[in-house]
Amino acid sequence: MNSAIVGLQWGDEGKGKVVQKFSRSHEWIVRFSGGPNAGHTVYHNGKKVVHHLVPTGTDKNKLFIGRGTLVNFDILNDEIAKLSEIYPDIKERLFISEWCRVITPVERWQDAEIEKLKGAKSVGTTGMGIGPTISNDANRIALHVFDLFDERIFREKAKLLKKFCGYQKDFEDDLLKSFNKVRERVEDPKISGDILFEGTQGIMLDPMYGTYPYVTSTPTIPSYLSYGSGIKAGYEVFGVFKAYVTRVGAGPFPTELNDDTGDAIRKSGGEFGSTTGRPRRCGWIDLPQLKYAIEISNTDHLVMTKADVLNGFDKIGVCVGYDRPFCVHDLEDVNAEIEYIKGWKNLESSEFGDFVSLIEKYIQKRIDYISFGPSEEEIKVR
Incomplete structure (x- = not known):
């Protein structure tokens, strides 16, 4: 039976270890939303690891970062390196959707600048660039993983992104270098077997159903999971509080x-x-x-x-x-x-x-x- 695990408050409910426990009865663990602004603290064989992007599972699970997830490749690579010390084959079991939106230094810079402009009305973001990436995506200028496979296209789109946002620094070479470390893991796999959909943050932070404007920028409710993962599946919802x-x-x-x-x-x-x-x-x-x-x-x-x-x-x-x-x-x-x-x-x-x-x-x-x-x-x- 497929399962979805979501938070019922403002995040930080302890979903990580709940996912870890239930992962043992599922074949796939799928992230469908959020980005590195979320963190699930889990103990793997007694070793503490904070998951930001890699789905939470054991040595038996296949892991998929679905298209609704925002990816920072530096954070992703660091996380894979830490998990590889515990699970040497972690990279071979990990798949990344080509549709994932890519967080660049542009969006992280925008995040900080927007919070400054809001002053007393700032919402206290994590500074990870989540909101600006969603905003840039709505403006059709955000980068997706599939853009990075063609360097010419990538550099053209990066140039437009910087021009639109007024960002002056170059980041293209570093981002390509970071992407190439996981390039071979980009694949929307054919998923069969029991799936556990791993929610991030909490219902009260959902941009449409939460305490707007003090919310995150990507949906947190389970009804989004098929859209955010690209997987049509029934599921039971486990709410954590x-x-x-x-x-x-x-x-x-x-x-x-x-x-x-x-x-x-x-x-x-x-x-x-x-x-x-x-x-x-x-x-x-x-x-x-x-x-x-x-x-x-x-x-x-x-x-x-x-x-x-x-x-x-x-x-x-x-x-x-x-x-x-x-x-x-x-x-x-x-x-x-x-x-x-x-x-x-x-x-x-x-x-x-x-x-x-x-x-x-x-x-x-x-x-x-x-x-x-x-x-x-x-x-x-x-």
């Missing part, structure tokens, strides 16, 4: 804790961006937000992660409503209604069971898996 909530960058966050409790969650959960290293904003779980994300993503199965991070807190907050109806593009200045319950010592405590029951009652859906540590072995079925 934390026992609390985090987000990186600017934007509304109704349950944010700007106090010692928020600091304690950040420290206990190691809540620092895997891509940027920035400290994540932390807050109590938000049930209206979670229910919205479950409905918009048509989630079939729920996975709660980082439940153990809240071990030892005297009381736990749960947002059960706002002072006005939920509206995804109007969460600024809402007042969250927080219900406090007794904390728990460990996940075997009855108090933790009460926490789970409270969530399930509100969202009207069962939580099928609970994660309680950084490795894939620390996920239990309920």
Whole structure:
């Protein structure tokens, strides 16, 4: 059976290790969206690796970077080199769609300049050039992987891109050199067998269904995966969420804790961006937000992660409503209604069971898996 794993909050829900666990029952792992702005922290044979572009899998999986993914070849090559130390044949099992859009130094420069121009209205991007690449693609001047196979065409298009964007430096030679390291892996393969579609970031960052304008630039909802991968397939959706909530960058966050409790969650959960290293904003779980994300993503199965991070807190907050109806593009200045319950010592405590029951009652859906540590072995079925 095909599966899609997506985040139900603002990203950083711990999807990487969930993908790693489920990869063992699938033949293919497919990325269908996002780019190196996303980071999945996974432990391979005890060694920590942050995946930015290479799909998360084991030594048995075939890996496909689908056409909806934005590629930075320098980051991709570094990642392949690190994974090759663990899986020597990783490169032979990796395929890259020729339709992937290519992030160049032009877009990374644009990203920084646009954030400066926005000033107080900046959204806090990762600076990876994601938004400008999408914008340039809409203007029909972005580079695609297929452009790099013909050097004359590539240089002509690169010249137009620089002229359009007002970029003065040459990057063509370096980009070609980086591309040539993975040139032979460019192929849209014929995929058969069970597929696991690996989502990036979270539903609340989707550009059409998230907290616009504080969103990412590529779709995060599972209904995009066939379009973004080029694969027509049915699938079950596994939605991943934390026992609390985090987000990186600017934007509304109704349950944010700007106090010692928020600091304690950040420290206990190691809540620092895997891509940027920035400290994540932390807050109590938000049930209206979670229910919205479950409905918009048509989630079939729920996975709660980082439940153990809240071990030892005297009381736990749960947002059960706002002072006005939920509206995804109007969460600024809402007042969250927080219900406090007794904390728990460990996940075997009855108090933790009460926490789970409270969530399930509100969202009207069962939580099928609970994660309680950084490795894939620390996920239990309920």
